[in-house]
Amino acid sequence: MLYRIARLLLIPLVRLFFRPVIEGRSNVPAQGPVILASNHQSFFDSIVIPLMAPRKVVFLTKAEYFHGRGLKGRLVRWFFTAIGSVPVQRGANRAAQASLDAALEVLAAGDAFGIYPEGTRSVDGRLYRGRTGVGWLALTARAPVVPVALSGTERIQPVGSRLPRISRVTIRFGTPLHFGPDYGEAASASDRRRATDEIVQAIGALSGQEYVPGYNDPSRV
Numbered sequence: 201m202l203y204r205i206a207r208l209l210l211i212p213l214v215r216l217f218f219r220p221v222i223e224g225r226s227n228v229p230a231q232g233p234v235i236l237a238s239n240h241q242s243f244f245d246s247i248v249i250p251l252m253a254p255r256k257v258v259f260l261t262k263a264e265y266f267h268g269r270g271l272k273g274r275l276v277r278w279f280f281t282a283i284g285s286v287p288v289q290r291g292a293n294r295a296a297q298a299s300l301d302a303a304l305e306v307l308a309a310g311d312a313f314g315i316y317p318e319g320t321r322s323v324d325g326r327l328y329r330g331r332t333g334v335g336w337l338a339l340t341a342r343a344p345v346v347p348v349a350l351s352g353t354e355r356i357q358p359v360g361s362r363l364p365r366i367s368r369v370t371i372r373f374g375t376p377l378h379f380g381p382d383y384g385e386a387a388s389a390s391d392r393r394r395a396t397d398e399i400v401q402a403i404g405a406l407s408g409q410e411y412v413p414g415y416n417d418p419s420r421v
Contacts, residue, residue, distance in 0.1 A: 202282045203282060203283065217366050218368060220368070220371060221369070221371070222252055223371070225373055228254050234307075234343055235344070236314045238316055238347075239349055240322060242321065246259050248350065248353060250284060258286055260287075261285035265277070307337070317333075327407060327411050327412065335394070338399070342379065347374035348371065349407035352368050356369060
């Protein structure tokens with residue numbers, strides 16, 4: 201109920217102020233487990249995808265957003281709860297695996313899960329090498345992966361900006377990728393890398409971003 205109320209309130213505001221152009225919505229399966237793998241340039245990405253996708257999309261969100269105090273803390277907690285975000289601790293290797301396990305539970309329930317293969321926001325607009333967690337998830341769940349490309353969100357809320365700006369955003373949902381038995385097993389590092397690279401290549405084909413063959417540095421965000 202809270203999710204439906206949030207969409208009724210927020211979708212008209214997003215359409216009014218940011219005039220989103222949405223392409224390929226029919227590429228997102230109407231039901232069943234699916235992974236939405238997107239480029240990542242702004243905090244706003246985790247807002248616009250759940251609101252503009254044709255079905256509920258669950259993102260993992262830093263637990264700190266759910267622990268704020270005062271009116272602001274309550275509003276932030278309500279917002280992320282309303283759009284279906286799941287709080288997770290981040291940082292350590294054990295926390296990273298716990299995040300993937302939480303994502304697997306979402307997919308096992310037949311829901312849509314959103315993830316950023318780059319791991320963190322790009323500060324220069326380029327597309328960075330994907331972390332293999334998305335490959336592990338795709339091979340373990342054997343769920344289709346829909347590549348997603350966002351453009352314009354970097355102008356709405358650039359890294360370091362506290363308040364959003366008004367700018368048009370474009371969202372492209374690509375053709376689903378399927379990772380059957382011929383892609384090997386999640387336990388294999390080479391198979392995880394192969395799947396991850398294919399996912400990131402599909403995102404880049406949609407976004408047109410320059411590709412960087414190295415990892416994005418989280419300390420820059």
